[in-house]
Structures are given as C-alpha cells and as structure tokens.
Amino acid sequence: MxxxxxxxxxxxxxxxxxxxxxxxxxxxxxxGARILAVFAFPGKSHFMMTKAIISELTRRGHEITLITAFPINEKLSNYKEILIEPVYDFWTDITKHFGVKTIFDLSELDVIGYMKILEILGVATTDHALKQPKVQEIINASDTINKYDLLLAEQFYQEAFLPLAIKYQIPVITACTFGYANFQSQMMGVLTPWSFVPHTFMPLDDKMTFIERIYNTVFSLYEDYFREIIYFPQQDELVKKYFSHLPIEIPSVSKMEKNISLMLLNSYIPLNTPRPAVPAMIPVGGVHILKPKPLPKDIKEFLDGAVDGAIYFSLGTNVRSADLPKEKLEFILDVFKNMKQRVVWKWEDDKIPKLPPNVLVKKWLPQNDILAHKNTKIFITHGGLMGTQEGIYHAVPMLGIPIYCDQSMNMKKAEKYGYGKAIEFKTFTREDFEGTLNELLNNHYYRENAERISQIFRDRPRTAMESAMYWIEYVIKYKGAPQLRSAGADLPWYNFYLLDILTILVLAPLLTFTVLLIICYKTIFSRKKNVTIVKIKKK
Structure with missing residues (x-):
C-alpha cells in the first residue's frame, strides 16, 4: 500500500x-512586446513571408499593429490590422512606362530597366500607403512614449516609413523578402566582393568570366549611384511630405536605412551565393513554408489518381499564364495532351481553350500543399524566390521560365546544382519545352539532386521561424542591437570603398614620377645651355 x-x-x-x-x-x-509592423508593399508573394512571421509573433503573445495591403484572414489575438485600400496596381504604372501590354514583354530588360521598375513601384506604393487616413493617425499620434517597442518593416523600397521609428523612439528590424542583395553592402557596412558575388538581377553564379565580372562591377556600382542619387531623394521627398510637420529631426533616408538594428533575409544556403556578412544579417530563407494542409477534395483526387506522376505549373502571383502568347499556349497544351502525366495549372481566366482531359486549371492553387504531394514530379515555374524555395523544400525538380529581376539568377542556381533547367521565354520553342520537360521527368539526376539540396536547405541549428523569432525578441529585449552593427555603415561611400586610399596610392607614385621627370628635364636643359655658353666664349 x-x-x-x-x-x-x-x-x-x-x-x-x-x-x-x-x-x-x-x-x-x-x-509580449508591442510591435508596429509595416508591410505596405502590395505584392502577394511578399505577403506570404509577412503573414507567417506576424501570425507566429501573435501566437507568442506579442501585440501587433500591422499596416498591410492584404488582410491576414485569420483570427489572431492581440492583433490590429490597418488595411491599405484599394490595393495599388503598380503593374499598370510599370507597363505604361515601358509601353508594353503584359509582364512577359519585360523579359528583355537589363539591370537598369529593372531598377527603374523598383523606382516606379517603390515611390508610388509608398505614397499611396502613407496617405491612408489610419496611417496618418499613427504618424500624427500624440501618445508616443512607450506606445511601441519595435518597428518591424519590409526591406523593399518602402523607406519613407522609417521615420516612424524616430517618432516612437524604437529600434528597427527589416524583413528582406528577396534575400541578399549587393546594395545591402553599404547599408549594413560590409564589403561585397563583386569578383564572385553576382548582382541579384544578373543570370550569373559565383564563377564569373572576366567580361562577366566587368558587367557585374558596372551594374553594382550603378545600383549604388541609382539609390543615392536617383531613388533616395524621391523617398526623402515623401518623408518631407508626410513627416516634416512633426517636431522631430529626421535624417535622410540613406542615413536612417543604415541605422536599422537587424535584417531578416529570405535566403539560406545553398540557395544563396556564400558571401561576407555581419551578425545583423540573419538568413531565414523558407520562413513562409508551413506544414502542408489537406488539399481541396477535387485537387486531392486529381493528384491521387496521377499514377504516372503530376506536373505543377504556376508562374507566380504577378505573371499571368493567361497572358501567354497564343502560339506558345497552343504548343504547351499540345505537349501536355500527349503526356501520360497529369498537370495542375494556375490559370487566371475563367476558361482555357482546347483544355486536354489530363489538365486541371484553377485561378488559385495551394502551391505549398501541391508541391508536398507525393505524386508531384515537376514544378514549372517563373523562378520566383518563394516558389523555388518551396520546390527545393519538397525536393521537386524545376523547369524555369524566368521573366524579370532575380528569376534568372534563381534558375541559374538550379542549373548549377542540378535540380532544374531553364528555358528563355522569348525564344523557347515546342521542342525546347517538350525536350526539357521530358529530360527532367526521365533523368533521375534531377530528382536526386533536388533531394540532396532539399536536405541541405532543411538542415539548420534552428528552423527559419525559430531564428526569426529569436532575433526579433533579442532586439526587443536589448532595445536595439548596436553590438551587431558594423562601423562600416558610418563611412561615406568614398571611405567605404577605400577610394581615398586608392587615390593616394595612385597619385603618390604618379606625383613622384612627375616631379622626378621635371627635375630631370630641368637638369638636362640646364646642362645644354651651359655647353652652348662655353662654346660661344671659346670663339
């Protein structure tokens, strides 16, 4: 007992x-802390990362006020949503500026063209968000002391929101939805070697030829010039427009950007080029990838019945498959019709002409859940960062059709590591599409590499979400993180790139050589003159 x-x-x-x-x-x-979160950019793919982080922060007891273009559409505790309405259609501005009809027509732009896209969308969408009445209430609020503990903002061309940190006297964390970029070099105070770190918008890897290094250096230098001389002054004007009436001193956007405490980067090895970084740059690539949910009944039955495998086709949230040129659409459908695999296709219009019976089309599809299905064998993608991360996470080989910005570089990595192949949008033919698709389906090399890279991508000391939460709470705990900040962020650009030292190193020998040349010239000229005088005296 x-x-x-x-x-x-x-x-x-x-x-x-x-x-x-x-x-x-x-x-x-x-x-929990009180966090003011600003994710005003109206990009649906970007919002996936936002939604995941905000939802987890509320689950951990933090109180969130979110300025956003899209609703969370979940019941969250301690959560207030300030919705930007209507959603700004920046693609209309961009296509109008370049005189094109669809996003497909932007596929031949160069780096300078892509930067112009970012300039247009950055200024227009930020202005649209700042003028919202509820955003104005936050800007003009009188109770600012201990109102918030942190400003959490997206690092994507919305810099005019940074004065909110000065108004509320709080530290800043930014979440960079597109991962590492060369322009982060100056703002974070770390030199990026252009000799082996390719520009985000160039289809290069870390093994560059001499000519490629020239292009990479020129475009990286131009980006620094573009941001400081062309783009930042426009954001400064927005700051002046919406914040200048406040009784606070607001530095330039360039200076404010260099004073963030920490940056969360949507990137992780091996999907990013190994590069120098500072402790304040935290890679959390794949943080948006959640546990797969049960598929809708019709999609589940369609995929379950794909005994020979299935192909998932989506060109993302911005590029519309429905805008494909007629001739390309016709031969793509004909290739699908003659395949034994089933195809699930994100198609934005109500119907598709001559749809084969083995193809299922829908305006919206749960991409992560489809890629997680055991019968999904190939992912046809535009090469966007979020999608390629999901494809790798679930070890699905990819056929890439990159259109703009970082998509070409993402697919360059896929080819380098052997988990995908890319075809050029403007020039690909039926033979290119069919041949590449069959190679990816029938050659085990791509599946094996996808599984290997997936394992590396998943293998971390903390999950992406755990890392994000740890560092957000770290900055809140210490009311900032100056201990993580590099002194390089305080240097003017000519000091940062050692141009002052290079100038001395070049000019000093040149000046010395010039002085010696002058001395030699005068000495020789003087001797000749003396010889002439002596000859005249002898006569």
Missing part, C-alpha cells in the same frame, strides 16, 4: 510540475 501511494505521489508531482511549466509559458506569453 505504501508503495502504491509513493508511486501516486511521484506521478502527482510530475503532473504538478508540468502544470507549472504550462502556466509559466502562458505567463511569458502575457509579457
């Missing part, structure tokens, strides 16, 4: 301890 009660007592102690731990965890959640 004694043993029975002794054992029972031990169990009660264990249960009591467990209850204490649970209550303690809830107590910690109750001490």
């Amino acid at each position: 004694y043993n029975f009660f002794f054992a029972l007592s031990k169990k009660l102690k264990l249960w009591f301890g467990l209850v204490i731990l649970i209550l303690a965890s809830y107590a910690n959640l109750g001490e």
Whole structure:
C-alpha cells in the first residue's frame, strides 16, 4: 500500500510540475512586446513571408499593429490590422512606362530597366500607403512614449516609413523578402566582393568570366549611384511630405536605412551565393513554408489518381499564364495532351481553350500543399524566390521560365546544382519545352539532386521561424542591437570603398614620377645651355 501511494505521489508531482511549466509559458506569453509592423508593399508573394512571421509573433503573445495591403484572414489575438485600400496596381504604372501590354514583354530588360521598375513601384506604393487616413493617425499620434517597442518593416523600397521609428523612439528590424542583395553592402557596412558575388538581377553564379565580372562591377556600382542619387531623394521627398510637420529631426533616408538594428533575409544556403556578412544579417530563407494542409477534395483526387506522376505549373502571383502568347499556349497544351502525366495549372481566366482531359486549371492553387504531394514530379515555374524555395523544400525538380529581376539568377542556381533547367521565354520553342520537360521527368539526376539540396536547405541549428523569432525578441529585449552593427555603415561611400586610399596610392607614385621627370628635364636643359655658353666664349 505504501508503495502504491509513493508511486501516486511521484506521478502527482510530475503532473504538478508540468502544470507549472504550462502556466509559466502562458505567463511569458502575457509579457509580449508591442510591435508596429509595416508591410505596405502590395505584392502577394511578399505577403506570404509577412503573414507567417506576424501570425507566429501573435501566437507568442506579442501585440501587433500591422499596416498591410492584404488582410491576414485569420483570427489572431492581440492583433490590429490597418488595411491599405484599394490595393495599388503598380503593374499598370510599370507597363505604361515601358509601353508594353503584359509582364512577359519585360523579359528583355537589363539591370537598369529593372531598377527603374523598383523606382516606379517603390515611390508610388509608398505614397499611396502613407496617405491612408489610419496611417496618418499613427504618424500624427500624440501618445508616443512607450506606445511601441519595435518597428518591424519590409526591406523593399518602402523607406519613407522609417521615420516612424524616430517618432516612437524604437529600434528597427527589416524583413528582406528577396534575400541578399549587393546594395545591402553599404547599408549594413560590409564589403561585397563583386569578383564572385553576382548582382541579384544578373543570370550569373559565383564563377564569373572576366567580361562577366566587368558587367557585374558596372551594374553594382550603378545600383549604388541609382539609390543615392536617383531613388533616395524621391523617398526623402515623401518623408518631407508626410513627416516634416512633426517636431522631430529626421535624417535622410540613406542615413536612417543604415541605422536599422537587424535584417531578416529570405535566403539560406545553398540557395544563396556564400558571401561576407555581419551578425545583423540573419538568413531565414523558407520562413513562409508551413506544414502542408489537406488539399481541396477535387485537387486531392486529381493528384491521387496521377499514377504516372503530376506536373505543377504556376508562374507566380504577378505573371499571368493567361497572358501567354497564343502560339506558345497552343504548343504547351499540345505537349501536355500527349503526356501520360497529369498537370495542375494556375490559370487566371475563367476558361482555357482546347483544355486536354489530363489538365486541371484553377485561378488559385495551394502551391505549398501541391508541391508536398507525393505524386508531384515537376514544378514549372517563373523562378520566383518563394516558389523555388518551396520546390527545393519538397525536393521537386524545376523547369524555369524566368521573366524579370532575380528569376534568372534563381534558375541559374538550379542549373548549377542540378535540380532544374531553364528555358528563355522569348525564344523557347515546342521542342525546347517538350525536350526539357521530358529530360527532367526521365533523368533521375534531377530528382536526386533536388533531394540532396532539399536536405541541405532543411538542415539548420534552428528552423527559419525559430531564428526569426529569436532575433526579433533579442532586439526587443536589448532595445536595439548596436553590438551587431558594423562601423562600416558610418563611412561615406568614398571611405567605404577605400577610394581615398586608392587615390593616394595612385597619385603618390604618379606625383613622384612627375616631379622626378621635371627635375630631370630641368637638369638636362640646364646642362645644354651651359655647353652652348662655353662654346660661344671659346670663339
């Protein structure tokens, strides 16, 4: 009997301890921070990362005020949403500027053209968001002391929101939805070697030829010039327009950007080029990838019945498959019709002409859940960062049709590591499309590499979300993170790139040589003159 009660007592102690731990965890959640989050850019793919981070922060007990172009559409506690309405259609501005009809027509732009795209969308969407009445209430609020503990903002051409950190006297964390970029060099105070780190918008890898290094250096230098001389002054004008009436001193956008505490980067090895970084640059690539949810019944039945495998086709949230040129659409459908695999295709219009029976089309598709299905064998993609991360996470080989910006570089990595192949949009033919698709389906090389890279991408000391939460709470805990900041961020550009030192190193020898040349010239001229005088005296 004694043993029975002794054992029972031990169990009660264990249960009591467990209850204490649970209550303690809830107590910690109750001490959450107050975070002002600004993710105003109206890009649906970008919002995937935003939604994942914000949802997790509220789950951990933090109080969130989110300025956003899209609703979360979830019941979250401690959450206030300031919706930017209507959603700004920046693609109309871009296609009008370049005189094109669809995004497909932008596929031949160079780096300078892509930067112009970012300039247009950055200025227009930020202006549209700042003028919103509820955003104006936050800008003009009188109760600013201890109102928020952190400004969490997207690092994507929305810099005119940074004065909110000065108004509320709080540190800043930015979330960079497109991963590493060369322009982060100056703002984070770390030199990026252009000799082996390719520009985000160039279809290069870290093994560049001499000519490629020239192009990479020229375009990287131009980006620094573009941001400081062309783009930032426009964001400064927005700051002046919406914040200049406040009784606070606001530095330039360029200076504010260099004073963020930490940056969360949507990137992770091996999907990014290894490069120098500072401790304040935290890679959390794939943070948007959540546990797969059950598929809708019709999609599940369609994929379950794909005994020979299935192909998932999506060109993302911005590029519309429905805008494909007629001749390309016709031969793509004909290739699908003659395949034994089934195809699930994100198609934005109500119907598609001459749809084969083995093709299922829908305006919206749960991409992550489809890629996680065991029968999905190939992912036909435009090469966007979010999609390629999901494809790698689920070890699905990719056929890439890159259109603009970083998509070509993303598919260059896929070819380098052997988990995908790319075809050029403007020039690809039926033979190119069919041949590449069959190679990816029938050659085990691509599946094996996808599985290997997937394993590397998943293998981390913390999950992407755990890393993001740790560092966000770290900055909140210490009210900033100057200990992570590089002094290089304080240097003017000519000091940062050592141009002052290079100038001395070049000019000093040149000046010395010039002085010696002058001395030699004068010495020789003087001797000739003396010889002439002596000859005249002798005569």
